[in-house]
Amino acid sequence: MITDSVIQFKEAINTSKSRLNALSEAGEKIIGYFCTYTPVEIIHAAGFIPVRITGGYGNIDKAYQHVPDFICPYMKLALEKALDGQYDFLSGLVQGYSCDAACGMVNVWKDTVGLKIFHSIPLPYNNTLESGNYFKSVLNELIQKLDTIGGNFSESALNGSMNLYCRIRTLLYNLYQQRYKGNSDFSAAELMTIIDAGSVVPPEDYLVMLEELSARLPDKGKEQSPGILVPEPVLVSGSLIERPEVMDMIEASGGRIVADDLCNGLRQILPVDGKGKTPMERLIHRYMNRFPCPSRSRAVDRGRRLLDILNQSHAKGVIFLVQKFCTPHLADIPILSESLKELDYPSILIEMDETWQMEGQIKTRLEGFFEMIGRR
Numbered sequence: 362m363i364t365d366s367v368i369q370f371k372e373a374i375n376t377s378k379s380r381l382n383a384l385s386e387a388g389e390k391i392i393g394y395f396c397t398y399t400p401v402e403i404i405h406a407a408g409f410i411p412v413r414i415t416g417g418y419g420n421i422d423k424a425y426q427h428v429p430d431f432i433c434p435y436m437k438l439a440l441e442k443a444l445d446g447q448y449d450f451l452s453g454l455v456q457g458y459s460c461d462a463a464c465g466m467v468n469v470w471k472d473t474v475g476l477k478i479f480h481s482i483p484l485p486y487n488n489t490l491e492s493g494n495y496f497k498s499v500l501n502e503l504i505q506k507l508d509t510i511g512g513n514f515s516e517s518a519l520n521g522s523m524n525l526y527c528r529i530r531t532l533l534y535n536l537y538q539q540r541y542k543g544n545s546d547f548s549a550a551e552l553m554t555i556i557d558a559g560s561v562v563p564p565e566d567y568l569v570m571l572e573e574l575s576a577r578l579p580d581k582g583k584e585q586s587p588g589i590l591v592p593e594p595v596l597v598s599g600s601l602i603e604r605p606e607v608m609d610m611i612e613a614s615g616g617r618i619v620a621d622d623l624c625n626g627l628r629q630i631l632p633v634d635g636k637g638k639t640p641m642e643r644l645i646h647r648y649m650n651r652f653p654c655p656s657r658s659r660a661v662d663r664g665r666r667l668l669d670i671l672n673q674s675h676a677k678g679v680i681f682l683v684q685k686f687c688t689p690h691l692a693d694i695p696i697l698s699e700s701l702k703e704l705d706y707p708s709i710l711i712e713m714d715e716t717w718q719m720e721g722q723i724k725t726r727l728e729g730f731f732e733m734i735g736r737r
């Protein structure tokens with residue numbers, strides 16, 4: 362179910378291909394990226410429109426001529442769309458090095474999809490002065506690569522881009538904080554639709570949409586008591602969810618999603634900004650201190666973040682909703698679920714394939730999970 366205020370975000374997603382094609386024909390240059398570790402602010406400051414490449418859901422056919430079955434549906438479906446010409450509006454593909462699947466796919470795209478540039482950014486794992494300097498040098502390399510296709514980067518443009526994305530993330534985080542208080546105007550699926558639109562709409566236009574949305578929301582003074590959060594409040598943790606309706610399907614099984622640890626959720630929003638004297642320092646600080654993906658951090662560190670969000674949101678359990686063959690997420694789950702269990706938070710693992718269907722057995726397992734939480 363989509364409420365009126367979310368319709369324009371849904372439409373922006375549904376019409377994104379024709380709009381981006383029109384922008385490209387009008388001379389705008391659009392750069393695609395897979396992962397939110399890609400520093401979109403640099404791409405934007407160089408004069409390009411950053412757009413997240415999605416896979417959606419459906420059948421895979423052509424992609425199997427180039428990749429094996431055992432990689433995540435996201436990567437296979439994204440390649441399928443590219444081979445179908447659905448990403449012809451892109452001038453290039455830039456990817457911040459996250460998981461091996463996504464970064465290997467940059468090379469597959471290079472061999473099979475005709476774009477002007479392909480670039481992987483090797484991100485540091487450690488957070489030290491030396492790794493910050495290293496990160497700066499790879500960002501300069503990216504700027505030079507963007508220059509080859511007409512980029513025009515400047516520090517003052519980066520300052521503007523940092524402020525723009527910070528404002529966007531702040532408004533999105535406000536929507537999360539309302540959920541934590543039990544005061545949200547949107548379902549989890551609607552919130553995901555609002556966030557997803559930001560991946561395919563130029564950021565200046567998206568900010569206008571978010572500002573209008575925020576202005577229309579009623580003033581929320583009082584906090585709802587966590588005790589009356591029914592049905593059972595849960596946190597959903599996983600990679601990229603390509604079909605917001607999945608959130609409705611979970612809630613139809615008896616739960617209420619109050620928070621997430623998702624690639625197209627809170628993980629791409631926090632922190633809303635970095636610290637530093639220059640725009641470049643701010644950017645480096647933000648990316649080196651961001652809410653981590655399992656491909657970039659240890660499970661114990663992620664566990665602490667999860668616990669923090671569980672406390673803030675009053676969620677009583679965790680649903681690990683993971684794309685099939687998503688190794689980074691699957692590898693963390695035994696450690697995370699064990700430490701959650703010790704703290705009395707039950708969890709369940711649901712793996713999704715490229716159809717993103719959630720029926721039969723999965724629904725029954727979720728119903729049992731929510732019933733068990735309700736009895737505690």
Ligand code: SF4
Pocket residue numbers: 433435436460461462463600601656684686687688689690
């Ligand atoms: S993190 Fe998982 S879902 Fe995301 S690209 Fe890598 S393997 Fe695919």
